[in-house]
Amino acid sequence: MGTPPVPVMKVRTFWQFKADGMSTKVAATRAGFSERYGRYLVTKAGGVIPTSKFPDDFSMRISPETIYQSVYVLPKGELKREVKRLRTGRAVRMPHRQTDVRRQIVPEELLITHRRPDIEDRALPGDWEGDCILGKDGLSQIGTLVDRMTRYAILLHLPNGRTGEETRDAMVAAIGDLPAEMKRSITWDQGSEMRGAYRDIAIAHSLKVLQPTFTVGTRNQRAHQRASAAVLSQGH
Known part of the structure; x- marks a missing residue:
């Protein structure tokens, strides 16, 4: 068996699809959403994915772009119904923030690389991990502080x-x-919640406020903020 060709799908409008006739590949992709395995397909990061009905046909391999095009090419009303089948339920893709934007939030001397080595041992209480949890649609928020040793939590209103x-x-x-x-x-x-506040808190309480690459508080909290990726049900 040779290397499967990389699937390519030109960007076309809904009316062009209707005039030209929907291809077998796109039709199979849309049928997959009705069979509830489309949720799984759109979670794949890249490469080509065999459809369940054409496992040995390289011409029927689909890419994540094919899946997105088959959904987003629809009129607004139909799109609203179809995105409910996606794991995120979003009608548009979320833009990724540039990493250099976050680096400007705190000065270099306050990064986690300057944290004392004894903090990593969790031998003493008093070293906290903080994060901000957002409510629905980002309209509400609450801050959290979690002690690294005792796991004691404080809520910030x-x-x-x-x-x-x-x-x-x-x-x-x-x-x-x-x-x-x-x-x-x-x-x-x-997060940007602490922009400009690091030194004020440090001075007020004679403690050091640092910024990590990823905090233990964040790991514990964000694990519950979004459902894990869907898996294929039996029979697919």
Whole structure:
């Protein structure tokens, strides 16, 4: 067996599809959504994917782009119904933020690479991991602080927004009554909620506020924010 050809699909409008006739490949892709395995196909990162009805036909191999085109080429009303079958339920693709934007949030000296080695051992309490959890449609938010040793959590109430000032004031109020030994350091997630607030909190409580590449608090919280990828049901 030779190397399967890379599938190519030209961008066409719905009316061009209707005038030219829907190809067998696109028709099979759309039928797959009705059979509920389209959810799985769109989660594949790349390469070519054999359709369930044509496992040995290289001409019927489809790429993620073929799947997206077969969905997004539809009129608005039909698209709204079809995107419900996608795992994310989104009608458009989400743009990826440039990484250099996040690097500008905190100065170099406050990055996690400068965190004390003893913090990694979790031998003493007082070293916190922080993150901001968003509600539905990003219209509400709440901050969290999780102690690395004890896993004790503190909630930061943010009723009026998640700007640096709002987050700073909520954090200062939340940890203000803690004993000094419980205020050793705070490592906050890469979000923009702490923009401009790192030094203010550090000065107010004589602790070091750092930014990581990915926090333990973030890992624990984001695991529950989005459903895991769907898997094929039996028979597909």
